[in-house]
Amino acid sequence: MRVDIITPRELDATHRARWHGLRHRASLPHLKNPFYAPEFAQLVGEVQATARIAVIEIDHRVVGYFAFEHSGLGWGRPLCGRMSDHHGPVLDERVSLDAARLIRGCGLLGWRFDHLPAARPGFAQFETRRARGWLMTLDGDFAAYRAQMDQRTGLLRRIEASMRRLERELGPLRFDAQSTDAKAMRCLAKWKGDQYVRTGQIDNFGIPWVRDYLERLHHRRRPALAGMLSTLHAGDRLVAVHLGMRSEQVWHYYLPTYDRELSRFSPGLCLLYRMAQAAPSLGLDTIDFGTGEMDYKRDLSNAQIELVQGAVEPAPVRAARRGGHEAIRQLRRSPWVLGAARWGRRQLVDRINGLRESGQR
Secondary structure, eight states, rough: OOEEEOOGGGGOHOOOOOOOHHHHHHHHHGGGGGGHHHHHHHHHHHTTTTTEEEEETTTEEEEEEEEEEOOOOSSSEEEGGOOOOOOOEEEEOOOOOOHHHHHHTOOOOOEEEEEEEEEEOOOOOGGGEEEEEEEEOTOOOOOHHHHHHHOOOOHHHHHHHHHHHHHHHOOOEEEEESSSHHHHHHHHHHHHHHHHHHEEEEGGGGSHHHHHHHHHHHHOOOOSSSEEEEEETTTTEEEEEEEEEOSSEEEEEEEEEEEEEGGOOOOHHHHHHHHHHHHHGOOOOEEEESOOOOOHHHHOEEEEEEEHHHHHHHHHHHHHHHHHHHHHHHHHTHHHHHHHHHHHHHHHHHHHHHHHHHOOO
């Protein structure tokens, strides 16, 4: 195996065609997600100078691509870092991958991952935790999906009732699957930023490269990667907005938010309902919700994939990390320690968000 490292800017038409060929011939459905498109690597390369692509060859034939980012200390992380919901190599399925050798070939001491498909060969020994990824599969027919869901849950009927109440109080609903409205994008940043602060999370919109990346994603229009700013208005009022992305067949559910003054109407779910209705006419057969044990994801999904967390790293480092994880698990059994840790994390996050807000004034 030979590994050549290039930047996303060096990814030419020949490489893109080969990359897409590997995606489309693969039996693994997750590779249809836009995170695995070469155009996504190129987009991230526009805002992150640390983005790299490993071109994997065997017997002088390109058999795969692996997009990643490197840190100054020699460690690797997923492409797009904290904003990545899927990552891992795109490979010819006939190849038996030695993950440790690949990472060394990338010039890295190790590579940490948290949304790697469990089906990806060569990484099983390095995983430490698993999570479910939720999928809404529509197969070109929303009516058939709705009939299937009605046998399992009443959530869709409740969403329809919410939409009728919303219309009665505020006016007719208007849905736009791919809006170019800059005002809606600013509203998304404001509402989502407020949510991050309210829930004790770092405000992604306060991170310059993330903000730049999302703005570029909003305007990107490629068959394998297009930004999807979807909006729902009731009368003249914007009630919910979602920034996602699509590939040829998959719509990735990414950054949803809504007007909290209207939370009694569940406007976010109303927007998601309209997205699902529209997806087949847009050529999309799957909405990928990513991970997260939210009730609506469980209730609206009819398929799942397993995603794993872990790190490809030298055996001594891996052993030390496992020992540290076990010590942390023991500490977490103490309610006092857990409470103190939560308090400290919240203070730190509030401080980071406050510093970023001051810097933007």
